[in-house]
Amino acid sequence: MIEIRFHGRGGQGTVVASKILADALAKEGNFVQAYPEFGVERRGAPVFAFIRVDHQPIYDKSRIYTPDHVVVVDPTLVEAIDITEGLKDSGCIIINSPKKPEEFKFPDKFKVFTIDATDIAIRHQLGTLAAPIVNTAIVGAVVKILKLTKLESLVAAIREGVPLKQEENVRAAIEAYEKA
């Protein structure tokens, strides 16, 4: 079983990112569980979303405390909160950032990856310049780095699950997949 925690801010589509990833994983016959933070969401405030995936039915219904990997949709959170809380040794940290991975100071036991999902989202005209919608780009990178599903499954999940600009979102995910 693999457990992933997403960090974002309310309004960025973090919960949708986890749902798209869940859809893509389910397309390949996996069992998945995806849930938002149990509470109330506010625009701009830190939010969480979680995914469990396994080849067999998932009976554990408790929350995720020790994720295998974390995904940081909003890079300002790296300074604001402890995004490594509970993260397992040798877990991956995937950050939406134009910086290089080595520019982030994390213990050596973690593997850091970066993808400039904001730039990709803006170039594919997803959201606005001030509030780009980066979720499909970041999931493209996550799928590549964690080798969770085939790109085709993600593309199909985006086409079915994203309400607007499906093709722009698909292209953003593919670009992030290729760059990651």
Next chain:
Amino acid sequence: MKKVIMGNHALSYGAMLSRAQVIAAYPITPQTQVVELLSEMCADGTLDAKFIKVESEHSAMAACLGASLAGARTFTATSAQGLALMHEMLHWAAGGRMPVVMGDINRAMAPGWSIWTDQNDSLSQRDTGWIQFYCSSNQEVLDTVIQAYKVSEKLMIPSMVILDAFALSHTYEVVEIPEQDKVDAYLPPFNPPYRLTPDDPHAFGGLTAPEHYMELRYKLQKDMEKVPALVEETGRDYEKMFGRYLGQVDNYLCDGAELVFVTSGTAGFTARVVVDELRAQGIKAGNLRLKLFRPFPFEQVRAILSEVPKVAVLDRNISYGHHGVFYQEVKSAMYGQSPQPAIFGFIAGLGGRDITRETFKEIADYSLKNDRPEEEIVWIGVKK
């Protein structure tokens, strides 16, 4: 067809596939997502139903009752304070034998205000005469709505399909959505023996003098007693058509166990994982997950637990001044049985505090260490 859907929408799909004809609802958290999707289905023609927006949950149930008397299959959903506001109408539904099916998302009662899960909202309605099903996965939620209509309409008793807030209501899982024609074959249209119609006028729910009232209650109880066998029969039929058995209880490795957890809701699935972990350590544990709570599945619970030396009941609820409700019920079911297990009562997870594998490990440690419970209620994870 498999889809990744949240528990709220599993209720919506269940109502849609059951071809609910009247849906009445008051839009308040969390029920918006249940009826939000249903309102979209009504608007785009996916579901041929009348959607009635009302000004309170009390009116939502009242609207369902009127429609049910007119012969319509009805659905609504609510939670916590909303369910409490319906209380008077819940008695009307059961006492008047109107087979409404309702989704209840288990949320803690205010004050303090809470949107998180516990079972006190639905268990406070225990004695209203409704059938209560507690579900542990989104698949079970969808399947149980369909089964609930079958059971309710056969006996003319309403049903509540209950799921934990967030842990199911807002959690996405893979759900097999049954084909409509197969559901139609399983669940024929609602055809009540009496109905409100201008062609054949009747009055319902009128003044009932002492010479008749008691017989109405006797008949309701007698029909309630038929529910367990009917759940068994309809659950087996469901399995034949859809491959998933829907029983009164879920017996996981209880036979020959030294310790059995008695659980419900999502905690009932987490307990299963701990049973596997304990067995890997050589402890013969089992998990009896209660799905049907009203009527209480006496026969199956007695048959399973009378062979077990120790029983640990988990309650995500409390009856103040007494114990957890499931603990009371299990003790009452086992009274006078021979042999009789040592029964331990644990309370955990009130107001949405998480119930984890650790919770069940603590429960197992306590139950294995003590011959008898040292306290009437053992609280897990409370700051005393």
